[in-house]
Amino acid sequence: MTTRLMIFGVLGLVLAALFLLPYGVSYFYIFVATEILIMGLFAASFNLVFGYTGMLSFGHAAFFGMGSYTTAMLLLHLQVPLVWTLLAAMFTSMLLAAVIGFFCVRLNEVYFAMLTLAFGMMVFAVAHQWRSVTNGSDGITGFPLTEFGLGLDLQLANPLVYYYVVLVVVVLAAALLYLVTRSPFGLILKAISENPERVSFCGLNERRFRLIAFIVAGLFAGLAGGLFAPFNRVASPDMIHWSHSAEAVLMTILGGSAYFLGPFFGAMVFVLLETWITSYTDHWMLFLGIILALMVMFFRRGILGTVLDRVLRR
């Protein structure tokens, strides 16, 4: 009971800190914080597939990219309020995840990893080559940031306002995602990651549950992508590239896949490290590789996971 109180207390403090953050830091770090929130949601959605269901996907960025492109195109061509583009982004990513997932969940973890990588690169190839629609490697730029919708008078072009929009959307989405992991459905996913055969023996269609997990994860990744395009002011094929999927993997491993907030924490460490290291050297990926290798070899539970394990078990 006391640990639960403690967790609520810490969470409350974190949320308060996030809310008050713009009053304490420079403009630059508001951008950084916005990116952390968006990437945290992306990584957390990936973790529904990886940490909870035990499937290592290397194509998760496809859904992030789908969300980005959907938002960017709707803003460019139709100038709809952001709320509707975000909903559309979730919908299109969900459809894409349903199609890719249909193929991928048939196979076990090694095949699954290879397949998601290949399908992710297929989406990348399409975005790259279908110039008339996606504008090729330049991506979609120059879309206006009009209004948020729902009758709210928000100046989205103001980074401070956009930070708060992202904060609210990400917190709501994370809460929803958390409820999913805590639902009976989430428990079945956990059981699948522990022992898929046993789940099948219990009479549950294990493959269907994995597909639904894949689709739900795709939907939230799409939302993250939908938030990212207006932030970045561009939707480009880079967002779909497998190295972007790898970022989600790295954030999750870095934070720890066993805890729901692990990926968010990992996103924070990742983005901050990236920001600081890239100001010294271009070879950020080298550091990334070394960090990942060390994490996998010695700290498999991630930073947050290792710390929480210590604290909670005393």
Add this chain to the structure above:
Amino acid sequence: MQSFIAALLNSLDIALLLFVIAVGLNIIFGVLNVINFAHGALYMLGAYFAYTAMGLLGLSFWVALVVAPLLVAVVAIAIERLMLRMVYDRHITDSLLLTFALLLIIDESVRMIWGPSIQVVDPPALLTGTFSVFGVNYPVYGLFVIAVGIAMMLGLWLLFTRTRLGRIVRAAALDREMAQTLGINVPMVITGVFAFGAWIAAVGGVVAAPMRAIGPAMGEKIIIESFIVVVIGGLGSFPGTLLGALVLGFIHGFGGRFLPEINLVLPYIGMALVLLIKPQGLMGKGASA
């Protein structure tokens, strides 16, 4: 007819190069139960080592073809001893993640050492020029790639079916503990197989170097292609690797010539079709979960 023959030859040299890369991946998987994400990076390393051996040290292509893969094998021994060894007993995703980290490290190191630009390696004088079949002019080098692929295929087949060493490796792949009890030094076999797989990849890299430009992205491209080969053919299957490589080679060779608008997407469509019919790959056995 002429473009058909050109496409056919083109398909074959792509297919046999893909076979060489994918077979190394498959051998490592068979014995170590590790999908080596860094396999493409080792292939790239082979090409870059050859580039340096030829450019900086002025060695001939043939010497580079021997030296570069051996150096890559040495790198692979270090990787296996220092890193991979730690994760064999764990879930297979850990080795995937570790080799993935390795891929990042090698890729970025290559970018640091050789720079991000594209380099060119000239083929040896013996293999320059073209020859003509049925009125089609085709580079001699393409023929060399096909020959290397076939030689590798025969060599591996003989090694694994006809030699004592091959039997030892297969025993270690089948049941490590039993092999250990029989007096086989399993850790050494595992190191050897990883180094051998890396050597094969590096041979592929050196052979590919004069045909394709060398760049930091070459490893990434080939690893995705190899995965597609393995998915089409079936993981752990030697004939499946060949079949998968041929299928993908033909998709590239003919797709690139006759359907240029969608040639980038064709391999994935082919892969999806195979998966619909046989999820475990055309020649895979019991690969599905």
